[in-house]
Amino acid sequence: MRSKTSDAKLINLFLDMLAAEQGAGPNTLDAYRRDLTDFSEFLARTGFGFAGAQTESLRDYLADLDTRGFKSSSVARRLSAMRHLFRFLLNERIRGDDPAAILSGPKRGRGLPKVLSIADVDCMLTRAKELAQASEASASQRLRAMRLYCLLEVLYATGLRVSELVALPRSAARNDSRMIVVRGKGDKERLVPLNDASRQAMADYLAATQALETDRKKKASGSKWLFPSFGESGHLTRQHFARDLKELAATSGLAPRLVSPHVLRHAFASHLLHNGADLRIVQTLLGHTDISTTQIYTHVVEERLKSLVRDLHPLAEK
Numbered sequence: 001m002r003s004k005t006s007d008a009k010l011i012n013l014f015l016d017m018l019a020a021e022q023g024a025g026p027n028t029l030d031a032y033r034r035d036l037t038d039f040s041e042f043l044a045r046t047g048f049g050f051a052g053a054q055t056e057s058l059r060d061y062l063a064d065l066d067t068r069g070f071k072s073s074s075v076a077r078r079l080s081a082m083r084h085l086f087r088f089l090l091n092e093r094i095r096g097d098d099p100a101a102i103l104s105g106p107k108r109g110r111g112l113p114k115v116l117s118i119a120d121v122d123c124m125l126t127r128a129k130e131l132a133q134a135s136e137a138s139a140s141q142r143l144r145a146m147r148l149y150c151l152l153e154v155l156y157a158t159g160l161r162v163s164e165l166v167a168l169p170r171s172a173a174r175n176d177s178r179m180i181v182v183r184g185k186g187d188k189e190r191l192v193p194l195n196d197a198s199r200q201a202m203a204d205y206l207a208a209t210q211a212l213e214t215d216r217k218k219k220a221s222g223s224k225w226l227f228p229s230f231g232e233s234g235h236l237t238r239q240h241f242a243r244d245l246k247e248l249a250a251t252s253g254l255a256p257r258l259v260s261p262h263v264l265r266h267a268f269a270s271h272l273l274h275n276g277a278d279l280r281i282v283q284t285l286l287g288h289t290d291i292s293t294t295q296i297y298t299h300v301v302e303e304r305l306k307s308l309v310r311d312l313h314p315l316a317e318k
Contacts, residue, residue, distance in 0.1 A: 005094070007040040007049050014088050023186035027163060035081040050089060055099040058082060062103070076105045116267045120254055121156055127252040128152050143208050147227060147236075148244050150198075150205040155261060157198035159268035159286050161185075162261035166236045168226040173202035184287040192285060202226070269297050 015032060018024040024032075042061045043053050061082075065075050082100045089095040116124075131137075131145040155165055164182050172180045178199070179191045194202075206226070225235035242260055249259035269282050283294040 005051065007036075007043070010050050010085075010089065010094070011036050011040070013092075014085055017088060018084075023188070025163070025185060028185075031077075032081055032084075035078050036085060039078065039082060050085065051094055053099060055102060058099055058103055079103060079105045115270045116254075116259070116263060118271055121264070121267055121271075124248055124252045124254065124259075125149075125152060125156070128248055131248075131251075139212055143205075143212055144244075146201075146205045146208050148241075148248060150201040151227070151236075151241055152245070152248070152264070153198040153201040154194070155264050156268055157195045158182075158192045159265050159272075159282075160192065161265065161287070162238045162241060164287075165261070166227055166238060166241055167233075169224050170206065170226050173206040173226055182287070186289075188287070188289075190284065190287050266297075269294070273297055 011033060014036070015024075015029050018032065019029060039061055040050065042064060043049060043057060046057060046060070048054075048057055062075060062079060065078060070078075079100070083103070086095065086098045086100040090098045128145070128149040132142065132149040134142065134145065137145065151165060154160070154168070155162075158165075158180075160182060161184065164184055167183075168180070177194075179193050181189055182192050183189050223234060227236040228234065229236045229240070231237055238261065245259055245261060245264075246256035249256045265286070269286060272282055272285075273279065279294055279297070280291065282297065283291050286294060288294045
């Protein structure tokens with residue numbers, strides 16, 4: 001049965017709780033809203049709302065997702081959203097039971113992250129640097145190329161989430177510090193080290209930005225962002241960077257479908273582990289709260305351990 005409190009209002013209350021108590025960011029909240037709105041629309045067609053839906057209706061919705069061709073990972077995400085919602089409704093005494101508590105999700109295979117090789121990343125960095133130094137390009141074209149090179153160097157040097165990367169403040173490039181403070185998920189801050197190449201790329205890009213502003217008789221930009229934009233956020237969007245990255249991949253001889261900001265984050269972690277970094281250190285650098293999230297990369301560690309035993313064990317076959 002439909003309750004007096006609309007599903008839309010319940011979704012808003014739930015999202016307010018996520019933002020206030022768990023520090024959920026805009027992207028997380030948008031994803032929850034989309035998933036729960038779709039669930040609400042399904043229930044409405046059967047005459048139910050969140051407050052009155054029973055377990056069987058939830059099973060019907062999961063079956064409907066399967067019929068619509070959703071991948072198991074997407075179905076699992078929708079189920080997770082439902083579980084969080086009904087736990088919230090139970091805690092707030094809007095419901096007296098939790099119809100999602102006994103549901104089981106789809107079986108999910110162990111998905112390994114796509115990873116670029118060191119040679120692939122080096123090829124992209126080389127190509128990006130060439131474009132940034134192209135003498136025949138106009139000032140604005142060169143600045144855009146320098147921005148992409150800077151983004152790529154910093155991303156591969158730090159493994160930042162793309163949302164963290166595009167929202168870096170100008171102050172990250174203005175001092176001589178070898179560390180930057182990054183505000184990640186849940187509004188948590190962490191220190192991330194920079195290598196020489198990424199620090200130089202940031203300094204060069206900032207200097208070029210300020211020079212162009214001076215040439216155009218503007219004040220030194222009042223924007224607080226390192227990668228400013230005219231959009232609503234005030235800084236470069238994730239989507240814009242992803243498009244530029246795919247274009248760079250194509251000109252570097254790589255398949256664009258295999259390249260994304262997240263794939264480069266995976267490359268950062270995997271290459272560190274392959275070269276002997278501790279899993280806990282990589283967890284800290286990536287900003288993972290739980291080590292289990294970082295353990296998706298253990299296949300890299302396993303391969304390294306096998307090679308160490310093969311190459312260094314005194315009784316290994318020669």
